[in-house]
Amino acid sequence: MSPALVSPARVGLDIGGTKIHGIAIGPDGAVLAEERAATTPGAEGVVKSAATVVASLRDALDDGEISSIGVGIPGIVDTRAGTVKHAVNLGLDGDAFPLAELLGARAGAVVTLENDTNAATLGAHAVEDVDDLVYLSLGTGLAAGLYLNGALRRGFHGAAGEVGHLPVDPEGPVCGCGQRGCLELVASGAALAAAWPTAAGHPAAALFAAATAGDPAAVTVRDRFADGVAAAVRALALAVDPERVVIGGGVATVGEPLREAIAAALVRQTEASPFLASLELASRLRVVSAAPVAAIGAALITPTKD
Template identity: 40%
Template structure:
């Protein structure tokens, strides 16, 4: 268990707690005014309904030192199928959870209203806040999560966009990738089958993490690396273009494990977008490369966003 504290004790005021539920760890932050993280804690994740609730309550208790009286709200970001209205979650596969009333159970244990969000949505809001300083970036912001899967979180003036059924941003399952690989969702050719972190690891199993090595070896003009990188980056370009032409975000944040590649990833994506611009004045007028940002790697954006989503 790890704890970081910027303030030794809570002073009078109103605080928010954000919890980020992951497959291997559960992390919490205590937020003060101005989106300041004043305390954080992290514990290993355990499997099963009861363990997940216990761990969420435990890590939340750590950041507020077991005093929830000054906590106005508690937000949770989690994988799985999330009903953000009821707080119910289905199918957190990595934690062996099939059905869980996460929000109500955490609220019952802490005495604080608990709001539950999809983890990508929470990370989108957290990244928009981290890049915005003391406030969330204004206008429309898209967060592209290149993790185990591929999805987008959409934020409009600090408010998450869910859509009618909560499926807003599920760009990874748009079946337009020409290689037509089978997707776990049942379709063929989903973008996720080529440009998610898991798919890149499958396409380029020579190194872990795969993307930095793939880019390095493609720059050395190794034929196989060039072919695989071209496939991956074209799919990323399609993803960015679909999101950009659908919601026209002012900022497009690249997040998820693959974004840890850093500037080399931004460079190859920019080159692909510029190639497309050279063939299309419309795309040139959008100047999509200028909208790209990397998610801050030194901040717990999932937990921060969970706190702000309440």
């Protein structure tokens, strides 16, 4: 009897400023192996760190076969050229860096790049199993990925979903983008950490725990943060009217209390508008706090064909 054929695994890498999270998935989408490692910044460091994670995943597989490597990475990504630029937190802040070519040569497989939020959006689509959704990432910044009518929407300049840079306060502080009073200065992981600093642990977890315990100051900060996220949800819903809004990113580790706070903010914000209330925005919310959607989405990236 001949041995059963085993399909090669697909690898997904979620490359962040501090760590790389890698997974290998089989043809059925099941996670076969998982690995995390610290990110070494700089051109050589990022390539070497990523290649090390791929090697560890390959060693963990029964046959060591990998069909493709998908990479989700912050910055401006040219998916066809396989380059990334303006990934400042990775030390890749110069010209377009040919990460796909260099990592592919080091890892021995075809590499395809995607913006990290878009990769996570693909993962959210896989986990939620709906063909019309917005993925709202509450990380260091605030950004959204759009998966509409069964396809990822990147935008003409790759800027679709940059809802964090909607100015909401003309008298507010200057954002890193150069505008004043942007939404991510209120509704992002960095904004939350600045409003509720902690000596140890995750600021979001500390804030929500304190608010649940009845700390009035924590309740105020939590509700202001939730109002900002709800404003982003409203803007996205009015722009593209998705079936589902999936909340992810570092703040999403809070889980259900985060969803409840955003839902309550949406209800408050729509009370005076029968039109907005009829859209039932709160009922569309989901929070992904456990599934590694960014790495899953990276593994599902389809290699670009010219």
